[in-house]
Amino acid sequence: MGFETVLEISPIRVESGSTRIRFCNRTLKLRRFQEEVVEVFRESIRGRREHSGFLLSLEAPTGAGKTLTLLAPLIAAVLEDMSPGHGSIGVYPARELAWDQFESIASLLERLGCREEKLEGIGGSEYVRAYSVRLGDGDARRKLVLAYVTSESIEKLLDACGGTSKREALEKLADLLVFGRFQGEPSIVFTVPEYPYLLLEAAYRDFHSAGYWISEVARCFSKALSDSGFSRDAFIECVWSSGALRRSDAREYLRLYTSLVGDTIFFDEFHAYDSLSLPAFQALAVAALAEHRGKARIVISSATPQDKNIELVKKIAEKLGYKVYTIRAKWPSKGDHGDVVRRSTRLVIHYYVPTRSGAVAYYEAQRKVVDEAPRIVKNLLEKARKVVVFVDRVSNVYAVAEK
Template identity: 35%
Template sequence: MIVEKSIFFYTSPVFVKLSDKEVKLRKGTIRLRDFQYELLKRFLERNSLDVILLNAPTGAGKTLSLLIPFLANVEDKWMYHGSVGIYPSRELARDQMISIFNLLIELGASPVDIRELYEDLKDLSGDELEIVNEYVRALEVELDDSGYIPVILLYVTSESLNRLRGVISRHKQNITSNKELLKYLRGKVAGKAFRIIFTVPEYPYLLATDVYQDFHRAGIWLYAVLKELGRFLKTVENNDEGSLRKWFRELEVNIDRKRLFEEYYTSREFTENLADIFLLFRAPVFFDEFHLYSGFSLASFISLLYIFMYEKGIGKIVISSATPVKTILVRGKETTKRNYKREKRKDFLELVRRLAERMGYIVREISSNTSSTPRKDFVQIRKKTLIRIIPVSLRGKYVTGAPAFGTLQRYVPEVLKETDWLDRYRRMGRSMILVDRVASVLEIKDTVEKLAGEKALPVCSVKVLFHGDKQQLKTSKIGIRETKLIVGNMAIAFGVDIKGMDLGVVVAKDHLSALQKIGRYGRGEGKDIAEIYLPVPFSKYREVEGLLKKIEGKEIPYNSTGNNKRSHNLDFVTLLKKLYPRGSPDVLVRQGVGVFKAIFPAWVYTLTNIIRERSEIREQLHTAKRVEDVKYIHYFVVLLEEIEKFFEIDKLERKLRKFMRNRVYLTPVGLYNLYSYRNIAGVPIKKYSRNKEILEEVLDLVTAGRNIPLIYMHGEFWVDESRKPYEYTMLWLGVDKADIEYIKSLLGKLDNKILTLRFLVEVFGGGVHLLQGRRKVCRITRLLDNMHLWNIPILLLYAGNSKKRRIIEYLSAIASMIPIYVLEYDNEQGELLGGIYLL
């Protein structure tokens, strides 16, 4: 319940500086903002290798950065053949494609029927064309002097490739796989135009490392490469010329045409084929919303960045973020005679800078110039905003500290009822409510529909199970832009631009996610005022009450602009850091598995290219005495050195080799899953529709377990339709008391090891149950009937001390961790024994 009257204040509008640079096309002119012009200057220096760290607030125009290589072509000559935008989510990649398409139309580009451009596609039906246009769009841009530049926009994800293949294979019978489709798209569709690719990290990551193939075959290839990495690390660890020359000779023999398949289960032709497809992504690269990368995906980012850096033909790599620092926690070197390792916070971008410089790149930093007041040559990007701080009294266990912000989500329905939100919605006509959990999205949707008397659009990771296939069409970004009332979570907070969305309610777990969500409101120009309700736990409100009362009714800058003339120095972004828990520094990337995921893909890329260029590399290996003498090996050692320095790991080669030998126990498919860019622990969840049709959706098991009531029937997970369709709950493993000592012994032996879920189930046996809340789902031995679970890699942790227990409890709350407890009477949780992290 709300226990105090809300405190309100205003944030100033935000203006960003324009440059004096205009780029002219035949039918339109674009005046660049200052940071966009600085970016263009760098791209006009075609022969320089640049890693550009771009920092600009939400709404400043980072999206247009993807067009900078195109604008460089317009300004000078044909310098670039395309650009590649890599985004942390499919939703954001799709939204950016739509934004760039609309921007090109505003600049006078003309849409082109793709059937007129490509002979192979001339017979597409109207329905087929509609599907193709969702993922491939063609335009012609008329230049100011003369002529046209054809432009192709490509949206590349597993979903888009599957649907495109379904259409194009009807007209091109040789396209029977996504790999063949990608080769066709590279050669036929994008080969004769300026291409702009919108994708997620997985595709360039898998294509560059020879892993885009059948899972089992890819896993066998990865095991062979892993074995070679172990031999190489041992050689580097020995640190003598004799060992190195011996390894060079062995590798020279192994990549001989007759030995190649026997040693590595691949061929030069196969690697050349994938390298040809990778050319689709061989263009200037833009990593957008970098501040949203975390955990093991941040570790994988190191390898992907290394791959793009090595591909020198790319030339420019832009890493854009709304925040200038990416903090992670590093354990540090031994500092006392007790071998205590002090933890320290470090900026991840420090590693990016050092690696880039060692690989021959110039690191440049570009930031936008902003103001909180109207000024000459500044354009408005954010409206003045009324912020209402709502203190909420929480009940139960988690009412203080960081956990209170998770509990707070369950009180949003009360906030909506007890404030004037409904009156404001009726006056303003649109509203969006952003939370974190799927269950909260669905509960709040029910509440607002009853209050407003109209339908709300829920946007979250669960679509088909709750709404059927038709809802997926509604939640396309065009639908979101038109909808009046939206309830969502981070699935919609990833950079989606919804003009005219000026009324919101935001609940967030830390200041960074709060900033990300608040950035969805009040975008663009105008004198009208946006309004945002920020519920906070009463315990946190009391901590900052004095500060809030000093600014009550006043206006503060949205962010620090350097030209603040007010009586106080507080800006809104700084206030959010005081109002919300400090975002926890990333700890997973520094763990053994995190370091492995940062290095292993770079080694796979290295060996892939050695095989592809076998003839040239064998000559180098024959005479080589140092790592610097062999192409690809030299820079891989540079990567090892920089990771060792940044993470302050003594004897990295030895520790990594021991990790690979003693901690990784996986099937080939399990190793493939571990290799994947991010967590892929998805399983099919089923339910019956109203028409008694079976609906199925693949969901992260932990996410489903936290939000959806589950039952297990006939080897499959189903929604328990005897209960409410959503729940605030969690999955956990309960150990029968008769098996406690046996399970503890196993946990001690398997602590910190990476196994398949199937192996764990087999060794745990029938004395362990899967529970959801206080409800038993099944004995875990029954999970052996579900093939989708067999090869999920897991990291097993034993709660052998208080520090390990805290880590397991923390990861169980925020990550893909399933804790293991003693099963007490009435299905209560007893002693914490350990946890399994689904990789």
């Protein structure tokens, strides 16, 4: 026996913006919250000689365009008629999300008419791509490099460049990105919270030692925050004196870290971080805040309200003298105005009550999912343009798809 419940979900809209910028062959129009993010970066550029760094928490619905803000440093530089700087790094809670956003930005650049260029020395790796980009009203073009960096891609990059160790692959990538920055060519790196482990393994080649170093960073920050005031030098001395990282290794780590990461970090899809990825987020965030001496630019993007982990990093940033901002995507003042982020959605929940009990009932229910789902989807497609099916097991996903 079965029955269903239907929920009607209203469209989601956000305020439109007025900024239009020439991007390759087309015009890119920003939403209001994207304009606000760009404005924070513009203020940072104007105050570059002072404490120009900041920590910004961004809250916007899924699909509103939070990932597009990875281009905000580049857009801000063009509007201020300045060099684009180092570009940015996007940190995601899972490799799949990092890859999806890497592909999303690459697809956006292609839709805008930006031409992909061949990279020398990489061997045609799918994980590192370069695009010829024209921004603003001028004819000048810049090379924008996109790099997907995880343990998986570093292994593939190692094969592509003919190296013999992860460190060699990382250095090859670092040289490519740093050389480009000297020529005014920004980059966007897409990665995961395991990234600091990759960098530390380059110095230690030991996953557990890398983890110990990160735990010492957290301990020394807690100690520094419990004292009156905050001394960056005391914090660094605490880390070095702990013996977690030899000074010679530390220099190598910092060289790789600053060349690959730069001073602008986006922690995207923060609502999807779990208990395993949150400690790495905190360690990476506070390390960036401390190492860049007031000039780190950190954006934490989430589809849900802020939580205590973000509040902790905000307090650390304030102690270190950083400006702290909060930007929330706003609903338009009139319900039928603004940009539609998600159209009206009908959520249909199907329940099945088995006629038996125990393990037999479970097996019966699973069979029912596979047997009934195709018929339900067919009926829905007669009324809807797009149908998304959720089932409770991966095996059922494949079984339903085959039918």
